[in-house]
Amino acid sequence: MKIRNTRQRQLILDAVKSLHAKHPTAEEIYSHIESVNPGIGRATVYRNLSFLSEAGHILKIETPIPPDRFDDTLAPHYHMQCRVCGEICDADIEYMRDIESRVKPTDGFIIESHDITFKGICRKCHENIVREDNAE
Amino acid sequence: MKIRNTRQRQLILDAVKSLHAKHPTAEEIYSHIESVNPGIGRATVYRNLSFLSEAGHILKIETPIPPDRFDDTLAPHYHMQCRVCGEICDADIEYMRDIESRVKPTDGFIIESHDITFKGICRKCHENIVREDNAE
DNA sequence: ATACATGCAAACACTTTGCAGCACA
DNA sequence: TGTGCTGCAAAGTGTTTGCATGTAT
Numbered sequence: 001m002k003i004r005n006t007r008q009r010q011l012i013l014d015a016v017k018s019l020h021a022k023h024p025t026a027e028e029i030y031s032h033i034e035s036v037n038p039g040i041g042r043a044t045v046y047r048n049l050s051f052l053s054e055a056g057h058i059l060k061i062e063t064p065i066p067p068d069r070f071d072d073t074l075a076p077h078y079h080m081q082c083r084v085c086g087e088i089c090d091a092d093i094e095y096m097r098d099i100e101s102r103v104k105p106t107d108g109f110i111i112e113s114h115d116i117t118f119k120g121i122c123r124k125c126h127e128n129i130v131r132e133d134n135a136e
Numbered sequence: 137m138k139i140r141n142t143r144q145r146q147l148i149l150d151a152v153k154s155l156h157a158k159h160p161t162a163e164e165i166y167s168h169i170e171s172v173n174p175g176i177g178r179a180t181v182y183r184n185l186s187f188l189s190e191a192g193h194i195l196k197i198e199t200p201i202p203p204d205r206f207d208d209t210l211a212p213h214y215h216m217q218c219r220v221c222g223e224i225c226d227a228d229i230e231y232m233r234d235i236e237s238r239v240k241p242t243d244g245f246i247i248e249s250h251d252i253t254f255k256g257i258c259r260k261c262h263e264n265i266v267r268e269d270n271a272e
Numbered sequence: 273a274t275a276c277a278t279g280c281a282a283a284c285a286c287t288t289t290g291c292a293g294c295a296c297a
Numbered sequence: 298t299g300t301g302c303t304g305c306a307a308a309g310t311g312t313t314t315g316c317a318t319g320t321a322t
Contacts, residue, residue: 041304112256138322140275
């Protein structure tokens with residue numbers, strides 16, 4: 001199993017990096033590439049996103065509201081997700097290295113990692129709701 | 137909008153309560169009811185699970201690995217999910233009431249709640265992996 | 273009586289897979 | 298020059314929706 005550096009794989013890694021702030025979905029990555037590079041297949045994007053996250057080159061973020069999103073920031077950190085639009089952004093809070101060891105052993109479950117997701121509403125969606133309420 | 141107490145709605149709430157320890161998926165709730173009460177529709181189960189969780193009678197747990205699961209424990213608490221079988225169980229750790237206020241304000245995002253998911257491997261799946269490794 | 277709820281099937285959103293041809297090492 | 302990778306389409310999984318009918322109040 002010799003790994004190859006295909007043009008597509010590189011394009012996908014570049015796209016995740018350049019869409020960094022967006023925490024892009026697979027579809028966003030696909031259409032970002034497709035606009036400049038028509039002909040790439042969606043399956044190739046999905047396959048490579050899995051490959052790259054399993055290889056530790058990018059991070060797959062499994063959020064409460066699908067679809068999954070991808071991040072090129074490898075340092076562990078937490079996210080906030082808007083319950084209206086589903087957009088996510090980084091949460092400005094220190095990473096809790098000790099929290100896993102504070103869980104009391106249960107049924108032989110071995111903890112390997114943890115995620116914290118703050119749920120709420122982003123400024124844009126909040127403004128829209130206020131606007132709609134005033135319109136009534 | 138007058139809410140009705142249908143037989144199906146009651147069956148679904150009862151099923152969530154009786155499958156409590158399993159943290160059942162919609163499909164598990166459906167087949168639990170269907171085995172005793174053939175004819176119930178899947179859509180009815182999905183619709184009522186949404187309804188009941190929005191009304192605050194049950195809790196919808198959005199886990200990293202789908203499908204969603206449901207819980208009749210209303211007190212906020214955290215979960216552990218096995219990366220192999222996807223089963224979830226409660227994490228024995230105190231609920232952190234102050235954590236949301238420790239996130240520094242970012243872009244006007246309003247935090248309303250938070251979730252912590254511990255990811256790892258359950259005893260059963262861990263034993264299976266050890267067994268497979270020995271078989272090689 | 274009436275309008276909310278149901279059951280069915282189809283649609284939907286997201287992701288994975290099978291396969292023939294392609295291209296990187 | 299072989300085999301890992303691609304693009305396409307189809308299938309798979311989980312959930313929602315449209316609609317005619319049923320039923321709780």
